Each structure stands twice: as C-alpha cells, then as structure tokens.
Amino acid sequence: MSSTAAGGPGEIRKGLAGVVVDVTSVSKVDPESNSLLYRGYPVQDLAERTSFEEVAHLLWHGELPTPAQLAAQTVTERSHRALPDAVRDLVLSLPTTAHPMDVVRSAVSLLGALDPTADDTSPEAEQAKAGRLWAVLPGVVALDQRRRRGLDLVEPRDDLGYAANFLWTTFGEEPAPEAVRAFEVSMVLYAEHSFNASTFTARVVTSTLSDLYSAVTAAVGALKGPLHGGANEAVMEAFAEIGSADRAAAWLDDALAARRKIMGFGHRVYKHGDSRVPTMKATLDDLVAHHGRADLGELYDALADAMAVRKGILPNLDYPAGPAYHLLGFDTQTFTPLFVASRVVGWTAHVMEQRAANALIRPLSEYVGAPRREVPRR
Numbered sequence: 001m002s003s004t005a006a007g008g009p010g011e012i013r014k015g016l017a018g019v020v021v022d023v024t025s026v027s028k029v030d031p032e033s034n035s036l037l038y039r040g041y042p043v044q045d046l047a048e049r050t051s052f053e054e055v056a057h058l059l060w061h062g063e064l065p066t067p068a069q070l071a072a073q074t075v076t077e078r079s080h081r082a083l084p085d086a087v088r089d090l091v092l093s094l095p096t097t098a099h100p101m102d103v104v105r106s107a108v109s110l111l112g113a114l115d116p117t118a119d120d121t122s123p124e125a126e127q128a129k130a131g132r133l134w135a136v137l138p139g140v141v142a143l144d145q146r147r148r149r150g151l152d153l154v155e156p157r158d159d160l161g162y163a164a165n166f167l168w169t170t171f172g173e174e175p176a177p178e179a180v181r182a183f184e185v186s187m188v189l190y191a192e193h194s195f196n197a198s199t200f201t202a203r204v205v206t207s208t209l210s211d212l213y214s215a216v217t218a219a220v221g222a223l224k225g226p227l228h229g230g231a232n233e234a235v236m237e238a239f240a241e242i243g244s245a246d247r248a249a250a251w252l253d254d255a256l257a258a259r260r261k262i263m264g265f266g267h268r269v270y271k272h273g274d275s276r277v278p279t280m281k282a283t284l285d286d287l288v289a290h291h292g293r294a295d296l297g298e299l300y301d302a303l304a305d306a307m308a309v310r311k312g313i314l315p316n317l318d319y320p321a322g323p324a325y326h327l328l329g330f331d332t333q334t335f336t337p338l339f340v341a342s343r344v345v346g347w348t349a350h351v352m353e354q355r356a357a358n359a360l361i362r363p364l365s366e367y368v369g370a371p372r373r374e375v376p377r378r
C-alpha cells in the first residue's frame, strides 16, 4: 500500500517494514550475514563464553564487566531476588485462568506503583530500576508456575547464579548442570534484538517521557502476541497437535491449506534464517539426548524440513526455544514469561538509550475515511 512512489515522502510502509526509525548502539541485526551483535560481540560467542549476568552488564553499559563490576552487580542482583510481599500477594490472588503473561504484566505494573523512584529518570535511577526488575522477575515467573501446580513459593538462593537460581525457585530442586547451561544459553539469545515490536513499544512509551515500568509493562503486552514472543508457546501447542514426526507433513499441508501461520517460522528481518537458531538448536539437541527424547527431535526436524520444502521458510528462535523449555520442565504457558525475564535487559537498555537522545515517536497516517461532511442538526 503506497500513496506515493516507493521510497518517496509520504510512502506508507505497512507495519513499518524496512523503515529505519532511529540509531542504536545496543545491537545490530544483519540479515545479509544472518548475524546478531550485542554491542559488537557475536551473540553465538557470548552464549558460549559468557554468563547471562555478563551479557546484562554488556547490554546496559556497553562493555563486558570487569571482575569487580561483575561482583558488584551480582551482590545487587542477589539482594533483589526475593518478591516484595505485595507482589507475592498479587500473584497468588490472580485467577489461574489468567495467562502467565497477564500475571507478569500486572506484577511489573505493581512494582512501578510500589517504587518511589519510578518517575526519577536520571541515568543512575534508571539503571538501578532496570537491575531490580531483572532480579525480581524470575521470582514472579517461578511462583506463578508453582501456584498453578498447587505448590508453595520457594525462596531464592544467593549461592546460585541467575540461571541456576531461576530453575531452583521454579522447581525447588538443585538443577542439573546441563539444565543450567541450556537455560543460560536461551537467556543470552533472547536478551536483545534491536527494534523488534516489544522493544519499539518500550521506546514509544519512553519517548513520551513516561517511566521505565510503564515502558516495560507495555513491552510485555507486545511480546505476548503469537506473532512475536508468544510463538514459543504456540510451537509446543503445534507439536502436541501433530503428535509424532510421521504426521508432520500432513499436518502442515492441512494447516497451510487453512491459511494458518506456522508459529516459530519466518521473521520480519531475517529472510535466510535466524542467526540465533543454530546455537539454540544445538542446545535443544543436548537436552533431547540428555532426556532420551529422540521423538521430540524427530518431530522438530520433520516439521522444519516440511516447512522448508513447502514454503522455503526457516525457523526463528522461538522454534527451538519452545521444546527446550518443555524439556527443562516449564509449563507451555510459562515460555513467554521466560522470554520476558531475558528481554527485560534489552528493553531497559533501549529505554535508557531512548531517554538519552529523545524525540517523541509520533508518525503520520493517511486518512482514508469518510470525506468531510455536515453533522446533522437534531
């Protein structure tokens, strides 16, 4: 849909496809080389060689932490893991029919209302809020999954790293090293992806000079949709529908004939494959082997192969992440909240970047409604 020549002033780009709206130094998505750089570092290398905590520091501050910086960040993060009473009570009060993303969204909003510094937009205050929000979100996600299973809250442990503690508070068991590693890789891969829909949402909210919690609350809402983060849940739902590898191709034919979108495939920016998939797929393969679930690996491959043949469309990160989270023991509806717990780092890095060089984000629209007319006199 274009009202003027392509590329000309006033051209309408539906969904802002291909439109460059600002500069960023947080990450670079390069569709030509299928690569993703966080502050210049390839994400695959970060996933292999750094912890999620180091990546958080990198995304917020632009550099990997020195040992002293990491130690200081660790002390702060561990001291903010426990849920404030009001947040615990909120989570426990919500109906279990509420989607876990609605629970997380409500919890972030409440955290903002409880924080007397919510409207302090100084860089120091913004960084402190980002760090606290990052530290407390695993507790929200873990408690919500536990209460749905009729289980009590598990207190966080300050002798465990971020990923291990997240698994501990969710399952109440010492996590296996393989599980911690796989989960940590997923957290690193999900942390940041330039101007995706939820990050752009956070930047739009920030551009009005609103507060960080409002930006993150809105971003959670944007991530919930199945065209964005919600796809990791939808992948597992599709796997449940399909059942086994031998039924994948026929299921896909029916789904495509019904004009269904196949969740976990395709991407607005990458057209030749998502840069993060090989790393997450290798991690999934490890989990499949560890859990003796060759059937799940075969189903994964069968659907991906059929999709490549039928449509030439490749998986995005949500495709391997969904079954990986399943094997780690998370309920399907908890998958997108896990994405939130990671992406909150990227969102808040963008909130700070937007605030530092702000311009109100307010595009134009071309009116196509009724022409000017008289209001009838009554």
Ligand SMILES: CC(=O)SCCNC(=O)CCNC(=O)[C@H](O)C(C)(C)COP(=O)(O)OP(=O)(O)OC[C@H]1O[C@@H](n2cnc3c(N)ncnc32)[C@H](O)[C@@H]1OP(=O)(O)O
Residues within 6 Å of the ligand: 015, 226, 227, 228, 229, 231, 260, 261, 262, 263, 264, 265, 266, 267, 268, 269, 311, 313, 316, 317, 318
């Ligand atoms: C971490 C993330 O958020 S990654 C994204 C997660 N989302 C999903 O997995 C949802 C499924 N995928 C999709 O819906 C899309 O690929 C999107 C939304 C991610 C990207 O969409 P866009 O860039 O707008 O591409 P668009 O939807 O126009 O697709 C182009 C063509 O490919 C088709 N297509 C793209 N993805 C898919 C898919 N997953 N299943 C079936 N067809 C698809 C479209 O139907 C369209 O075909 P058409 O030209 O015949 O109408």
Ligand SMILES: O=C([O-])CC(=O)C(=O)O
Residues within 6 Å of the ligand: 190, 192, 193, 195, 196, 197, 228, 267, 268, 269, 316, 317
């Ligand atoms: O970039 C996008 O449009 C979606 C995505 O992959 C992400 O947010 O990780």
